[in-house]
Amino acid sequence: AQKVTQAQTEISVVEKEDVTLDCVYETRDTTYYLFWYKQPPSGELVFLIRRNSFDEQNEISGRYSWNFQKSTSSFNFTITASQVVDSAVYFCALSEPAAGNMLTFGGGTRLMVKP
């Protein structure tokens, strides 16, 4: 069965600090997809990134970067030079085509960036 674990329930940093959000997943499939979503107080889940299981290349988008390591079943998310607007709950998620592509979410990490 698929499972996503985000061990950090809450992280607090001061503005301009770098912060890494951890994500560990479990799956029996060789083909799967990993996602990160941001949930601001409004409640809407905002898509940040998707990676497939065959592409372990790390990705950088502005202040955001993602480190995908199949050997440790991890897909970690780093925010560089954090800003107050980054404060939100962040979810890691997994989907498996063999299971119908529904998203399985982790429990989320609440990030608080203080000025």
Added chain:
Amino acid sequence: DAGVTQSPTHLIKTRGQQVTLRCSPKSGHDTVSWYQQALGQGPQFIFQYYEEEERQRGNFPDRFSGHQFPNYSSELNVNALLLGDSALYLCASRPSGRDLTGELFFGEGSRLTVL
């Protein structure tokens, strides 16, 4: 271009009552999914509708049912409400013609409180 819209945004019901939540998908999208997000937890998949039929279902009892209309909008119905049904209910949509593992667009949710 309107995104995913949901109504009502908030509602309060008592145990045993029934509730209907509504969702209009993003323009051009014809596949709708529903997720339940309990307080402090990650969203859990309820079911997915495409071509007016339930295509996939998560681990939810039959009290949870849905419908999709010819205009692709969708309803989520919950009967015999329990206190544990209190949650944020999120609707998500995607276009069926695209890679099914791609980005899901979420609405801001309907927050249900059961007293």
